[in-house]
Amino acid sequence: MKMDFWLNNVHREAEVQPDTLLLDLLRQMGCFSVKRGCETANCGLCTVLLEGRPVLSCSMLALRVQGKKVVTLEGMEKEAQEFGAFLAGEGAEQCGFCNPGFIMNVFAMLKELQDPDEEQIREYLAGNLCRCSGFVGQTRSILKYLRYKQDRKGEYRE
Template identity: 75%
Template sequence: MRINFWLNGVKKEEEIRPDTLLLDFLRSLGCYSVKRGCETANCGLCTVLVEGRPMLSCSVLAARIDGKRIMTMEGLQGEAKEFGTFLANEGAEQCGFCNPGFIMNVIAMTKELADPTEDEIKEYLAGNLCRCSGFVGQTRSILKYLEYKKNQEKEVQA
């Protein structure tokens, strides 16, 4: 089956088998930030953005992206690096295995929620599992990142 889609801003046309998982398909295209974790849509490691919304690629067939825009961390290097610095500064990166999925959800959250409370942040990111941290450093890094982004916007408006 042939599908057309945009991957990280580049128009693509690919031949796939109807039973191909989006996770496997994206990795076959070199998007190694998309990781296999639980394979039950419970850990968030395989998160990608489809039309700007987070989606767990381990539970979606690649055929579902026909005509859609997909972003992986490979396409969001600037934003990922910017937030990743806050994550590292709070000691919240630990082993780093869960970081790509976590960062993808944080990026999606910043586009979806204008000024989230700490409870809204926790709720939005509830599907991301990290075995190394207690999420305190991660939450701190998000709050500091959001404050930084607010200050940047104020400087642009001034």
């Protein structure tokens, strides 16, 4: 079946089977940040933004994005590099396998929640699995990133 959608702000067309998963289509299109992990919608490695909201691409049929906007980490390279520096600064990148899905969820959270506290951050990111850590360093990096962003806007709060 033919379909078209927006991938990282570029209009794309694809020929897909009715059972093609979004994850597989995105990887075929060169979006290798989208990773296959558990294949049961439990780890968050395959997270992408669909119309600005996080979705698990391993459990979504590709045809469901017909005419919609999908963003992967490849489409947020500048933002990801900026936040990635905070992850590295807290020693939270370790193996890095979970980082793309984690980062996509962080950016979705920052659009959805105003000035989240540590508990809200942990709750929002509960669907992400990291086998290297318990998200302690990741949580610290998010809080530091939030303070940095607030400081740049002249709204710094300690």
